[in-house]
Amino acid sequence: MTIQLNDFLVSRKQIIEKAMPEYIEKLQAPKTLKDAMQYSLEAGGKRLRPILVLALLHTYKQTEKLGIATACAVEMIHTYSLIHDDLPCMDDDDLRRGKPTNHKVFGEAMAVLAGDGLLTQSFSLIVNDPYPSSENKLRVVSELVKAAGAEGMVGGQVADMEGEAKNLTLEELQYIHENKTAKLLGFSIISGAILARAPEEDIEKLRQYAYHLGIAFQIRDDILDIEGNEDVIGKPVGSDTTNEKTTYPSILTMQGAKEKLNDHIDHAKTILNSLSVHSNLLVQMCDLIANRDH
Amino acid sequence: MTIQLNDFLVSRKQIIEKAMPEYIEKLQAPKTLKDAMQYSLEAGGKRLRPILVLALLHTYKQTEKLGIATACAVEMIHTYSLIHDDLPCMDDDDLRRGKPTNHKVFGEAMAVLAGDGLLTQSFSLIVNDPYPSSENKLRVVSELVKAAGAEGMVGGQVADMEGEAKNLTLEELQYIHENKTAKLLGFSIISGAILARAPEEDIEKLRQYAYHLGIAFQIRDDILDIEGNEDVIGKPVGSDTTNEKTTYPSILTMQGAKEKLNDHIDHAKTILNSLSVHSNLLVQMCDLIANRDH
Numbered sequence: 001m002t003i004q005l006n007d008f009l010v011s012r013k014q015i016i017e018k019a020m021p022e023y024i025e026k027l028q029a030p031k032t033l034k035d036a037m038q039y040s041l042e043a044g045g046k047r048l049r050p051i052l053v054l055a056l057l058h059t060y061k062q063t064e065k066l067g068i069a070t071a072c073a074v075e076m077i078h079t080y081s082l083i084h085d086d087l088p089c090m091d092d093d094d095l096r097r098g099k100p101t102n103h104k105v106f107g108e109a110m111a112v113l114a115g116d117g118l119l120t121q122s123f124s125l126i127v128n129d130p131y132p133s134s135e136n137k138l139r140v141v142s143e144l145v146k147a148a149g150a151e152g153m154v155g156g157q158v159a160d161m162e163g164e165a166k167n168l169t170l171e172e173l174q175y176i177h178e179n180k181t182a183k184l185l186g187f188s189i190i191s192g193a194i195l196a197r198a199p200e201e202d203i204e205k206l207r208q209y210a211y212h213l214g215i216a217f218q219i220r221d222d223i224l225d226i227e228g229n230e231d232v233i234g235k236p237v238g239s240d241t242t243n244e245k246t247t248y249p250s251i252l253t254m255q256g257a258k259e260k261l262n263d264h265i266d267h268a269k270t271i272l273n274s275l276s277v278h279s280n281l282l283v284q285m286c287d288l289i290a291n292r293d294h
Numbered sequence: 295m296t297i298q299l300n301d302f303l304v305s306r307k308q309i310i311e312k313a314m315p316e317y318i319e320k321l322q323a324p325k326t327l328k329d330a331m332q333y334s335l336e337a338g339g340k341r342l343r344p345i346l347v348l349a350l351l352h353t354y355k356q357t358e359k360l361g362i363a364t365a366c367a368v369e370m371i372h373t374y375s376l377i378h379d380d381l382p383c384m385d386d387d388d389l390r391r392g393k394p395t396n397h398k399v400f401g402e403a404m405a406v407l408a409g410d411g412l413l414t415q416s417f418s419l420i421v422n423d424p425y426p427s428s429e430n431k432l433r434v435v436s437e438l439v440k441a442a443g444a445e446g447m448v449g450g451q452v453a454d455m456e457g458e459a460k461n462l463t464l465e466e467l468q469y470i471h472e473n474k475t476a477k478l479l480g481f482s483i484i485s486g487a488i489l490a491r492a493p494e495e496d497i498e499k500l501r502q503y504a505y506h507l508g509i510a511f512q513i514r515d516d517i518l519d520i521e522g523n524e525d526v527i528g529k530p531v532g533s534d535t536t537n538e539k540t541t542y543p544s545i546l547t548m549q550g551a552k553e554k555l556n557d558h559i560d561h562a563k564t565i566l567n568s569l570s571v572h573s574n575l576l577v578q579m580c581d582l583i584a585n586r587d588h
Binding site for chain 1: 323324327331374378381382384401403404406409410411414415417418421422428431432435436438439440442443444445448449451453455456
């Protein structure tokens with residue numbers, strides 16, 4: 001029987017949201033720090049990154065317990081990046097998903113440290129996971145650093161900052177989003193495949209799938225900032241235009257951006273067809289990314 | 295022939311200072327980010343933490359190449375913590391070792407990201423090190439998270455912040471320093487012992503040695519803030535008193551602090567006598583920590 005993506009999203013979101021606080025609760029650390037870490041972890045969101053890890057294990061018919069710790073780790077990394085991005089010296093945001101941002105509740109210094117704490121802890125989840133092999137855990141950590149560090153998300157954030165209020169070329173815009181967004185989404189897919197002991201040829205194909213899915217994700221984000229419904233997205237639309245940000249629609253026109261989105265989704269689906277397994281869940285994931293309204 | 299500590303410090307500092315920039319140079323990342331990461335790594339310091347890793351390998355007569363990557367990793371962690379500590383929302387320091395702090399040169403946002411980048415990259419150094427066994431690399435990463443994260447340095451920093459301008463008990467002061475300072479110094483010793491494949495009984499004893507050495511290090515720091523020479527330390531003396539910080543001398547009197555320092559050093563040396571190896575270098579390290587003038 002083929003699982004419907006929506007059932008998968010709902011059930012796995014529950015698993016992740018149950019597992020994450022347990023890692024924080026058992027830490028021997030000052031209460032305020034743990035509260036600040038929990039606050040942002042609990043702030044919700046689609047949990048797309050951890051669910052993707054589990055989706056890969058499901059696709060390769062492996063027990064999902066091989067991926068729970070890594071799934072929580074990638075959500076911790078995503079959460080730390082949001083806390084640091086929201087800081088007054090960065091994007092200076094007061095609200096995140098309709099709730100006050102971390103530094104608004106706990107102060108700036110604690111928000112810096114809560115982010116540092118989540119980033120550091122995420123590596124512990126992976127290396128202390130009792131289920132995967134040692135070799136696979138080392139490989140997953142190595143992939144995580146590439147996706148989240150200077151060669152990935154942190155580098156993308158720097159490029160994004162440096163590109164603010166500049167007219168970027170499509171190539172520059174692509175660099176920012178590939179690094180700032182696509183690589184961490186890609187990590188979820190690659191780490192899930194590694195933990196599922198997928199064939200090496202599949203893993204390399206999945207890197208391409210992840211790239212197209214990640215860029216499609218960002219193009220959809222840019223489109224929603226213009227055409228989206230504020231109540232559904234949970235943040236004001238039109239902020240990119242106000243901030244004079246270069247976006248896919250601003251370079252390609254809205255029509256061009258939608259075509260590019262469809263191109264990336266088509267590429268992603270073609271790659272899935274060439275895998276050694278049937279990947280119905282990952283095909284549905286393409287449609288979700290292309291059509292999401294938040 | 296027994297090596298003199300001073301020769302060891304000078305020669306190994308050179309090795310570390312040559313190796314660290316190479317890890318940053320080869321990163322595929324925005325130039326400003328790499329510059330900001332390099333700037334603080336190059337800002338000098340005693341390099342005590344990385345040298346301790348190598349000192350353990352030397353003590354156990356193992357090739358020091360087993361520890362170069364981990365040594366650089368711990369110095370990156372130490373450096374990231376200084377960058378974040380110096381931020382306006384934290385200690386708001388303009389100078390570090392006589393040079394402008396990272397955010398003074400690169401701006402606050404870049405300083406946050408340079409710290410995040412160094413923290414993330416440090417894990418890559420360890421897991422991609424070709425020399426140690428997989429099991430030892432996983433063990434070293436796990437020790438690093440415990441020492442540097444919420445259960446160690448980050449937790450200690452939070453406790454330090456929350457204790458500012460309060461009258462702390464000796465127990466509270468001890469908690470702060472054990473976590474903020476001693477655990478990362480301890481990591482250097484423990485990771486060096488793990489990588490040297492020291493007997494497990496020795497590793498547990500070295501944990502105690504590291505604890506005493508770390509606390510002694512901090513007591514000496516507090517003493518230097520009162521009795522030290524500004525030109526030698528590279529920062530103003532008396533800042534703890536000005537900031538109404540609780541210190542070992544403020545709780546125990548100067549005489550009491552010096553006695554406590556000597557007690558910890560004596561304990562550390564007694565532990566060394568019970569190891570399975572001759573540890574001349576580590577004995578000399580005790581005297582260095584007890585008598586250092588900066």
